Amino acid sequence: NILHEATGTGIGTKGDTKTINISAISGGYSLTDTTHTGKIITYDAKTTQTRGNVVTSTSTLFNTTTQRAAVDAHYYADVVYDYYLNTHNRDSYNGKGAAVESVVHFDKNYNNAAWTGQYMIYGDGDGVTFSELSGAKDVIAHELTHAVTETSSNLVYENQPGALNESFSDVFGYFVDPDDWLMGEDIYTPKIAGDALRSLSDPAKYDQPAHMNNYQNLPNTKAGDWGGVHINSGIPNKAAYNTIQKIGKVKAEKIYYRALTQYLTTNSQFVDAKKALVQSATDLYGATEAAAVTEAWNAVGVTN
Numbered sequence: 039n040i041l042h043e044a045t046g047t048g049i050g051t052k053g054d055t056k057t058i059n060i061s062a063i064s065g066g067y068s069l070t071d072t073t074h075t076g077k078i079i080t081y082d083a084k085t086t087q088t089r090g091n092v093v094t095s096t097s098t099l100f101n102t103t104t105q106r107a108a109v110d111a112h113y114y115a116d117v118v119y120d121y122y123l124n125t126h127n128r129d130s131y132n133g134k135g136a137a138v139e140s141v142v143h144f145d146k147n148y149n150n151a152a153w154t155g156q157y158m159i160y161g162d163g164d165g166v167t168f169s170e171l172s173g174a175k176d177v178i179a180h181e182l183t184h185a186v187t188e189t190s191s192n193l194v195y196e197n198q199p200g201a202l203n204e205s206f207s208d209v210f211g212y213f214v215d216p217d218d219w220l221m222g223e224d225i226y227t228p229k230i231a232g233d234a235l236r237s238l239s240d241p242a243k244y245d246q247p248a249h250m251n252n253y254q255n256l257p258n259t260k261a262g263d264w265g266g267v268h269i270n271s272g273i274p275n276k277a278a279y280n281t282i283q284k285i286g287k288v289k290a291e292k293i294y295y296r297a298l299t300q301y302l303t304t305n306s307q308f309v310d311a312k313k314a315l316v317q318s319a320t321d322l323y324g325a326t327e328a329a330a331v332t333e334a335w336n337a338v339g340v341t342n
């Protein structure tokens with residue numbers, strides 16, 4: 039039962055202090071941000087595989103060790119909500135003000151984060167391969183973009199449409215957090231500086247193909263990463279990098295959003311993504327930008 043809106047102070051996974059939108063409840067405060075159409079609510083699974091309960095505090099301070107992962111999930115969900123609202127006029131992931139719910143401390147030493155179809159889950163990592171996964175803005179943008187994709191083009195999570203689904207999540211990870219071309223650098227291998235999960239500028243650095251010549255035909259099984267959705271995404275990722283180099287982020291993000299929400303469909307292939315992006319560039323800008331998109335995809339071997 040929410041009494042009223044409030045502002046709190048949280049400490050994140052990196053020990054940084056940030057202002058968070060919270061709610062007053064009976065006896066204290068909860069990580070419920072009511073400042074958007076869709077509430078942003080953050081839960082603690084307490085190392086189980088359930089959703090758990092909303093994170094609460096007796097004061098407006100959320101500063102305990104276990105609250106840190108929740109503070110970052112909550113704060114970055116707000117950042118991504120505002121990105122889609124302010125840059126693309128999309129109100130929450132579904133465009134209809136759905137609540138954005140995040141669950142931290144999911145499972146034990148869980149080395150992953152995901153959009154479940156209903157909410158986001160973040161593991162704590164094992165401390166070697168990953169640190170607490172909500173500590174990275176690009177990871178939260180990646181996961182919430184899966185929700186945008188599911189409620190728009192609904193790209194099926196296998197083979198080329200799946201690699202496009204993954205790529206759009208990485209590309210919007212960049213658009214939300216454009217400091218570098220890397221994905222997950224803030225939470226990947228905390229004992230090793232400078233590495234990351236993936237690179238948009240140089241996919242091969244993390245064993246991804248950057249050209250159709252190196253497309254990997256993997257089985258459509260869990261072990262085969264559903265036809266290599268996190269592998270072959272390197273190809274559309276490099277095309278996005280090429281595009282942004284040519285026309286800049288401000289135009290590219292509008293083109294990518296339009297393609298994802300207006301043109302792509304469940305079974306779209308790489309060639310369909312190229313066409314959708316060229317058409318979006320034509321709709322929004324003109325022949326110069328459309329040609330830049332065409333060249334960006336030609337360079338990765340998507341030539342038709």
Ligand code: ASN
Nearest residue numbers: 150151152153180181204
């Ligand atoms: N972290 C992964 C991702 O968002 C989880 C998954 O395999 N879907 O791609």
Ligand code: ZN
Nearest residue numbers: 180184204207
């Ligand atoms: Zn993903």
Ligand code: CA
Nearest residue numbers: 176220221222
């Ligand atoms: Ca990054």
